[in-house]
Every structure is written in C-alpha cells, then in structure tokens.
Amino acid sequence: MLLDGKKVSKIILEEVKEKVSKMDKKPHLAVIIVGDDPASKIYVRNKKRTAESVGIKSTVVELPEDTTEETLLNELNKLNNDDDVTAILVQMPLPKQINQEHIICAINPKKDVDCFTPENVGRLAIGLKPYFNPVTPQGILLLLDHYDVPIEGKHAVIIGRSNIVGKPMARMLLKRNATVTVCHSKTKNLAEIIKTADIIISAVGKKVVRCKMVKYKSVFVDVGISRDTNGKLTGDLNWEVDFDNFDDVTEYFERVSPVPGGVGPMTIASLMLNSLNIN
Ligand code: NAP
Numbered sequence: 001m002l003l004d005g006k007k008v009s010k011i012i013l014e015e016v017k018e019k020v021s022k023m024d025k026k027p028h029l030a031v032i033i034v035g036d037d038p039a040s041k042i043y044v045r046n047k048k049r050t051a052e053s054v055g056i057k058s059t060v061v062e063l064p065e066d067t068t069e070e071t072l073l074n075e076l077n078k079l080n081n082d083d084d085v086t087a088i089l090v091q092m093p094l095p096k097q098i099n100q101e102h103i104i105c106a107i108n109p110k111k112d113v114d115c116f117t118p119e120n121v122g123r124l125a126i127g128l129k130p131y132f133n134p135v136t137p138q139g140i141l142l143l144l145d146h147y148d149v150p151i152e153g154k155h156a157v158i159i160g161r162s163n164i165v166g167k168p169m170a171r172m173l174l175k176r177n178a179t180v181t182v183c184h185s186k187t188k189n190l191a192e193i194i195k196t197a198d199i200i201i202s203a204v205g206k207k208v209v210r211c212k213m214v215k216y217k218s219v220f221v222d223v224g225i226s227r228d229t230n231g232k233l234t235g236d237l238n239w240e241v242d243f244d245n246f247d248d249v250t251e252y253f254e255r256v257s258p259v260p261g262g263v264g265p266m267t268i269a270s271l272m273l274n275s276l277n278i279n
Contacts, residue, residue, distance in 0.1 A: 001250035003221065003257035005139075008146045009269035013054055016272045020055040025086075027275045028057040029113065030079045033091040034072060034098065035065040040091050047089070050268050056275050059085070069098045073106055080108040086278045087113035087132075089271075092164075110279035113271065115168065124171050132274045134168035139266030140201060140221055141172060142273075147255055149199070149219050152177040157194050159183045159236070160203035165223055169201055207238035217254045223263045235259030 020026060029051050033044045044060055051058035061075055072094075079085045088111040094100050109119035113132050120130035144151065156178040160166040170180045178199070183190055191213050194200055202209055203223035214220065224236035237256070239249045250256055257263055 009265035139270035157197035
C-alpha cells in the first residue's frame with residue numbers, strides 16, 4: 001500500500017544511467033549554492049553524488065553567505081554562457097541581500113532544470129511543453145503512475161501553494177484531467193475539502209492532516225518535511241493521533257507515501273531525469 005519512492009527512484013536512476021551511457025554529449029548539471037545553510041548543503045551534496053552515480057557531470061559553485069547579487073548574477077551568467085553546462089540549479093533559499101526573483105529571471109530557460117523561470121512556468125501554465133518539467137511535481141506523478149493510481153476525473157486536493165510544489169502540481173494534475181483544489185493557510189474549511197479528495201498532496205511542512213480527516217481508501221502523497229520532538233524526519237501526516245503504527249496507516253489508505261522514503265528520493269530521481277534534456 002506504500003508509494004515507495006526509494007524503490008521507484010532506484011528504477012528511474014537505473015534508466016537514466018543507461019541513457020546517459022549512450023549519449024555522445026554528456027549532460028552537465030551545475031549547482032550554485034550561496035551560504036552555509038546545513039540543509040541546503042546536504043541537498044546539494046546528495047544531488048552531486050547522485051548525478052555522478054548515473055554518469056551526469058556535475059559542478060558545484062559554492063559562494064559565501066555575504067555574496068552580493070551582482071556577484072551571483074556574474075557566476076550565473078558564466079554558467080549560462082558555458083556550452084558544456086546543460087542544466088543549472090540555484091539552491092534556494094538565498095541570503096536576504098539577494099533578490100530571489102532577479103536570480104530566477106536570469107537563468108537561461110533552456111538550462112532551467114528546476115522549471116523556475118517565467119518562460120518555463122508560463123509555458124506550463126498555457127499548456128505548452130516547458131524545457132524542463134517542475135522537479136518535485138514530476139517526481140510525484142512518476143510515483144503515482146508507477147503504482148497505476150488513476151488521475152483522470154479524480155478530485156485531487158493540494159495543500160500548499162508554493163511555486164516549487166503546489167502551483168506547478170496543480171497545473172500538471174489539470175493537464176492529466178484531474179479536478180484540482182488548492183488549499184493554503186487561509187483556507188477556511190480544510191477538513192471538509194480533504195474529506196472529498198481521492199488524492200491528497202500535502203506540501204506544508206507542518207502536521208496539518210490526520211488520517212481520519214481524509215476519505216477512507218484515498219491516496220495520500222506526503223511532500224512535507226519537518227522534524228518531530230526527537231529530531232526525527234517526519235511529514236505532514238499526523239498519523240500517531242489515529243493509529244499506533246504505520247502498518248495501520250497503510251491499511252487505511254489506498255496508497256500512502258512515507259517520510260522519509262517517499263517524495264524525497266523521487267525529487268532527486270526526477271532532477272536526474274530532467275538533466276537528460278539537452279536543449
Ligand atoms: P512553502 O513555501 O514552505 O509554503 C508552505 C505552504 O503551506 C504555503 O502555501 C502555506 O500557505 C501552506 N500552509 C501553511 N500552513 C498551513 C495550514 N495550517 N493549512 C494549510 N496550508 C498551510 O512550501 P514548499 O516550498 O512547497 O514546501 C512545503 C514542504 O514541502 C516543506 O516541508 C518542504 O521542506 C517540503 N518539500 C519537500 C520536497 C521533497 O522533495 N520531499 C520538495 C519540496 C518541498 P500560504 O501560502 O497561505 O502561506
């Protein structure tokens with residue numbers, strides 16, 4: 001009953017490795033990281049390690065916390081103009097002296113592996129193919145498709161409306177003919193809405209959902225990442241209120257993604273899949 005991201009991501013990475021081995025020009029993923037945020041450093045290290053494990057070239061540009069916007073734009077332009085670099089990712093969040101929007105707008109859309117630039121987001125919004133699909137939403141769809149979860153005609157409720165997860169997820173699900181509702185912190189009747197969902201995708205970072213709030217045998221995709229009081233990684237589903245162990249949770253849902261081991265590994269696999277696109 002699990003949506004096992006660990007297992008599915010391994011299959012995808014094997015496929016990516018196979019494809020890269022047959023490519024004359026190898027993909028080259030460049031990641032820029034500014035500052036010392038420990039979580040960001042771990043994410044970047046994982047991306048580099050995974051890229052190398054599938055034969056994708058990877059470069060990490062590390063800049064200090066006090067980097068100016070101008071310096072970052074210069075570094076970004078070097079990568080934009082480097083013909084060997086095929087994919088660029090700027091690790092968020094950026095330090096406060098840097099305007100995130102200026103940086104996103106400066107990424108070459110043909111190398112925008114995260115689908116952040118206005119051109120790629122606009123393409124997605126009007127139903128044109130972006131140069132790259134949004135990474136986490138694409139990973140979620142790959143996970144649902146692997147387990148043959150039906151999407152067309154289903155009511156999908158997304159909790160969270162970020163530019164990284166919620167909004168692009170809504171656009172991709174609409175394209176797959178789901179009926180989509182997007183909820184956020186100002187949504188008045190969250191419990192009522194999620195009770196009507198066939199598929200719930202929760203991307204909040206707080207334990208906003210309890211098992212018994214949702215329809216029995218619905219599909220729950222847990223994107224959220226936070227730490228519980230013991231420092232353990234956990235998702236948005238507060239399952240401990242209703243059940244003693246996770247086996248009962250997997251019985252309750254048609255499918256449920258665990259944290260860790262669900263959306264996280266799928267996001268990395270999806271990034272590697274995107275890196276195969278050389279535009
Ligand atoms: P975000 O920018 O952190 O925003 C959170 C969203 O949740 C906002 O839209 C916010 O509403 C909404 N929200 C907050 N409290 C709420 C509540 N009580 N009820 C309903 N909605 C509420 O979003 P994000 O960047 O998408 O990240 C969300 C979570 O997913 C984080 O834990 C992040 O670490 C995780 N994440 C995981 C992956 C992965 O690969 N596993 C990838 C990306 C993100 P407002 O808009 O009204 O403020």
